[in-house]
Amino acid sequence: MKKMLNKESLDNVLYINLSKKTFKIEKRTELFEKYIGGTGVATQLLLEECPQGIDPLGAENPIIFAVGPLTALYPLASKTVAMFKSPLTGNLGESHCGGRSAVAIRMAGYGAIVIKGASDIPLYLSIQSGKVLFRDASLLWGLRTDSTGRIIRENETGAGLRTIMRIGRAGENLVSYASVATETYRHFGRLGLGAVFGAKKLKAIVVQGKSSLPVTDWKQYRKSYDEIYQQAVHSPVMKKYHDLGTAENVFPLSAKGGLPTKNLQEASFSNAQAISGENFAKNFLGRRLACSHCPVGCIHIAALREPCTAEDYFYKTSMISYDYEPIYALGSLLGISTPDAFLRLMDVVEACGIDAMSAGVVLAWATETYAKGLISPKETLGIIPLWGDDSAYIAMVKNIADRKNDFYKDLGRGVEQAARIYGNIDGALSFGKNEMPGYHTGAGTHIGTLIGMRHSHLDNAGYSIDQKMSAKGNVSPQQLVDALLEEERWRQILSSLVVCFFARGIYTPELVSQLLALSGLNMPPGKLNDIGRSIHLQKYLFKKREGFSFDDMLIPRRILETPAPGGKIDEEYIRQALVYIKTILASDNG
Numbered sequence: 001m002k003k004m005l006n007k008e009s010l011d012n013v014l015y016i017n018l019s020k021k022t023f024k025i026e027k028r029t030e031l032f033e034k035y036i037g038g039t040g041v042a043t044q045l046l047l048e049e050c051p052q053g054i055d056p057l058g059a060e061n062p063i064i065f066a067v068g069p070l071t072a073l074y075p076l077a078s079k080t081v082a083m084f085k086s087p088l089t090g091n092l093g094e095s096h097c098g099g100r101s102a103v104a105i106r107m108a109g110y111g112a113i114v115i116k117g118a119s120d121i122p123l124y125l126s127i128q129s130g131k132v133l134f135r136d137a138s139l140l141w142g143l144r145t146d147s148t149g150r151i152i153r154e155n156e157t158g159a160g161l162r163t164i165m166r167i168g169r170a171g172e173n174l175v176s177y178a179s180v181a182t183e184t185y186r187h188f189g190r191l192g193l194g195a196v197f198g199a200k201k202l203k204a205i206v207v208q209g210k211s212s213l214p215v216t217d218w219k220q221y222r223k224s225y226d227e228i229y230q231q232a233v234h235s236p237v238m239k240k241y242h243d244l245g246t247a248e249n250v251f252p253l254s255a256k257g258g259l260p261t262k263n264l265q266e267a268s269f270s271n272a273q274a275i276s277g278e279n280f281a282k283n284f285l286g287r288r289l290a291c292s293h294c295p296v297g298c299i300h301i302a303a304l305r306e307p308c309t310a311e312d313y314f315y316k317t318s319m320i321s322y323d324y325e326p327i328y329a330l331g332s333l334l335g336i337s338t339p340d341a342f343l344r345l346m347d348v349v350e351a352c353g354i355d356a357m358s359a360g361v362v363l364a365w366a367t368e369t370y371a372k373g374l375i376s377p378k379e380t381l382g383i384i385p386l387w388g389d390d391s392a393y394i395a396m397v398k399n400i401a402d403r404k405n406d407f408y409k410d411l412g413r414g415v416e417q418a419a420r421i422y423g424n425i426d427g428a429l430s431f432g433k434n435e436m437p438g439y440h441t442g443a444g445t446h447i448g449t450l451i452g453m454r455h456s457h458l459d460n461a462g463y464s465i466d467q468k469m470s471a472k473g474n475v476s477p478q479q480l481v482d483a484l485l486e487e488e489r490w491r492q493i494l495s496s497l498v499v500c501f502f503a504r505g506i507y508t509p510e511l512v513s514q515l516l517a518l519s520g521l522n523m524p525p526g527k528l529n530d531i532g533r534s535i536h537l538q539k540y541l542f543k544k545r546e547g548f549s550f551d552d553m554l555i556p557r558r559i560l561e562t563p564a565p566g567g568k569i570d571e572e573y574i575r576q577a578l579v580y581i582k583t584i585l586a587s588d589n590g
Contacts, residue, residue, distance in 0.1 A: 019117030037068030099186035108209030166204035168353025177358035246324035247277030271337030328438030329360025335387030361435035442466035
């Protein structure tokens with residue numbers, strides 16, 4: 001097939017040293033030809049740049065951003081992969097983010113960025129085509145994520161597409177699940193990238209690019225682009241994401257008994273309708289946004305209007321993003337039953353720069369543990385956490401971000417760490433030391449999270465496999481793991497492109513192979529599968545190198561105690577699955 005797309009700029013890797021305030025650009029053509037881009041390339045760079053056994057908050061921990069060959073060329077190829085050693089789990093840290101970051105990096109002329117070292121003063125980076133500026137950020141240190149973005153936006157000159165990544169107080173104070181915000185409403189949320197920024201005194205990164213990507217066969221390019229575009233805009237699945245977003249899942253999951261509620265003591269929420277996607281869309285939706293080069297517009301922004309003085313007619317309107325996962329974590333899991341209360345809490349979580357899912361799980365554990373008498377007002381600094389009390393949770397989030405005392409410092413290290421110190425380990429919803437995502441649909445979702453390389457629901461979509469497997473009747477642990485593993489390995493390819501997982505039904509192996517051929521890469525579906533398997537295995541080897549073991553994993557007792565839609569989950573079934581995945585990975589490595 002005739003080469004149509006120019007991928008030369010994708011081969012550029014920008015290396016930045018914060019300690020020395022230097023940078024260099026290297027061509028890494030072989031890396032992108034072998035591992036495509038995104039997570040594939042980032043995994044290799046992590047293995048190259050991260051010494052074994054380092055402190056995740058030490059200067060040697062690299063921050064790696066990578067994009068893919070379809071970025072800035074095709075719809076929904078709009079994610080950036082970040083990779084690092086996680087301060088939350090102590091092993092693989094990988095987080096994906098939409099917005100403008102991926103296209104900005106590509107248009108600046110880079111396929112990947114590697115940041116090492118640590119600054120002696122707070123700074124932010126201004127990354128442009130061919131140069132990096134090191135800006136003093138001392139006056140920004142301590143500011144909210146939104147304030148930081150606004151100030152940089154007003155003062156940073158330049159042209160072209162721009163992204164601003166920044167942290168809040170939680171990242172500055174090294175909370176292990178601190179996030180990095182981009183474009184106000186998108187995040188590198190999970191596994192603590194914000195804390196790695198904070199440890200490096202890196203307040204923000206601005207990337208701006210205005211280069212172009214030459215196309216040698218415009219007619220063929222338009223044909224392939226239009227086919228993908230039409231599938232995206234006419235897909236019923238994409239219509240769901242546009243109309244209600246992932247918040248559509250709230251009410252159906254509750255009705256089925258799969259919505260974790262009050263620290264998963266229950267799996268349906270009596271007030272699910274009030275915090276459902278339908279109610280948000282009807283009464284709170286202020287606007288919809290889309291990531292760059294995406295026609296769907298799945299980002300839903302609520303308008304929260306509240307009085308700001310005691311006098312009549314004076315109101316403040318806050319624009320706050322909402323999705324299913326934050327609604328679960330800061331809504332049903334905490335017993336919060338009104339949109340107003342959820343949005344107030346969400347706003348503070350965003351401002352402090354904390355991962356919403358980890359924050360919700362930690363607060364839910366603290367609420368139950370307080371009720372059991374294992375912690376007291378002495379630890380909580382007089383705050384009484386009660387289900388549904390958003391004011392108490394807001395105060396606790398601020399205390400976690402500020403590390404107010406030893407108890408809040410321990411909460412900032414994750415729910416498993418806190419539970420091992422204060423008790424109630426049975427109520428700790430921890431999977432590989434990462435906090436639980438919002439699904440209690442069956443064994444598939446929990447085993448998928450336990451064995452996933454990021455311990456994320458997005459690793460292998462176990463909740464979706466639960467639905468498929470339930471229709472088949474009895475499924476062995478081995479069959480379930482095989483299905484999860486097949487999905488996770490294919491997702492290594494999607495996240496190497498880097499394609500939004502919402503578009504996984506569009507970007508089939510056959511289409512991906514065709515599009516890569518247009519860039520001069522001969523990767524038939526069989527070869528893509530081999531690459532996905534290799535990337536997956538190398539992630540596992542990194543985790544194992546840093547001390548991870550399936551033998552040491554906590555299986556949260558609560559997932560066994562609270563019935564899922566198909567009944568109670570059997571612990572022995574889970575253990576058989578863990579033994580089987582170990583066997584497969586050992587065989588792959590052999």
